[in-house]
Every structure is written in C-alpha cells, then in structure tokens.
Amino acid sequence: MVKAMPKLRMKITKGESIRYISHLDYLKTFERILKRSNLPIKYSQGFNPHMKFSFSSALAVGVVSLEDYVDIELLEHKSISEIKRCFADALCDGIEIVEAFYVDEKIPSLMSTISQASYRVTNWIVKEDFEKSYDVINKFNKAKSIVFTRKHEKKRAKDIDLKEFLNGDIEYKLEDDNLLLFFNIKITPTGSIKPTDVLNVLVDIFELPIEKEAAIIDRVGICINKKE
Secondary structure, eight states, X not given: OOOOOOEEEEEEEEOGGGTTSOHXXXXXXXXXXXXXHTOOBOBOOSSSOOBOEEESSOOOTTEEEEEEEEEEOBSSOOOHHHHXXXXXXXXXXXXXEEEEEEEOTTSOOHHHHEEEEEEEEEEEOOGGGHHHHHHHHHHHHHXXXXXXXXXXXXXXXEEEEGGGGXXXXXXXXXXXXXXXXXXXXXXXXXXXXXXXHHHHIIIIITOOSSOGGGOEEEEXXXXXXXXX
C-alpha cells in the first residue's frame, strides 16, 4: 500500500503589483510558479490532468491579500528548507511565501475551514467630511439589521441582511487625508458577503461621503478553523 503524503500548506501574499489580475489569471500564474519550482507536484487523473493545489478563497479583481493560504499535494516528501529553495527563483513579483508547513492529507479543504476574512478599505476624504463620516459609521454600527438587495445577471435578486455576515463593528481612523475602514466578514456554509457589499451599503444607503469607485481594498487576514 502506498503511504499517503501530507499536504504542503503555504501562507502567501498577493501583492500590489498583481492587484488587478483576475482570480483565474492568479491561478494560472501560481501554476507556472509551481512548474518552475520543479517540485514533484501530484496531478489529477483523467483526460485533462491538472496540478493538485487549492487556494483558501477567491479574491476579487483589485483586492490585495496580505494573508492567503494554498494547499499543494506532492508526490514525495521534501524538507521545508528544500521547498523554500525550490521556490526562491520561481516566484514572480507580487507573490511571496510567508510560511510553509505540512498538514495531514485528510484535513478538510481550506475553503471549508475558513470562518472569517478581515479587510482594510482606504479612501481619500475631504477634511470637511470627517465629522459626517464618523456619524455615518456610528449609525451603521448601531443598526441591528441592514438589508440590501444583491443583483445578479443570471440569478434572481436576493435580499441579504448585511449584519448577519459582519463580525463586530466597523472600526475607522484617519491617516493623512484618508479614511481607513476595518471590518471582519463571516464566511459560513450558507454564504457570505463581499467587502464591496459593505462599501456599497455605506455609500448608497448611509451616504458615507467618499468615492467608492476609488476604494483600495486589502484583505489583511483570514481565520482558519483549526478543528479537523
């Protein structure tokens, strides 16, 4: 019997230089990195075999991630130091490896174990609107329920209570002429929301005085449920 190999799990970043590539292009870029690394990657079987690796969650175009995870299945064991050497010359600008370690091959998929994602949103704001922005965010935080309608080209419009998917209040601070927003989004088996949903509600419903199209959105962390 062939002994099962543990999965290689890496904590990586998606940097500023690749902020505006699509998730599909991000996957293709990482696949090329894996090929350049010359690591013994396991492939799926069938007519169209592909490398067996998976990310924690998809990122929208324009979102940087300071913390992301990827699981990779190998054909043979390699030491972590050797793995880092293999990636040293294979990585492209915008993707960095923060940490690498092994996890049990039977561990649940990354996507099924993520419970929360944390975001920072940066927007330029005029000084005259500072006070109004405080009032808007405080009013948002005090609301027990905030229902918005999510529209989809191919699906029926759906009403969603934004508060059901927010973990805690929106925190904020001013830095130079920028308004910084910090919030945590729950990721549940029944669904989640996008950081742009929060931004749209703040601007369109609560009239936060910023240009949402100019928002810089960064995912600053994700929470993985350690229970296997």
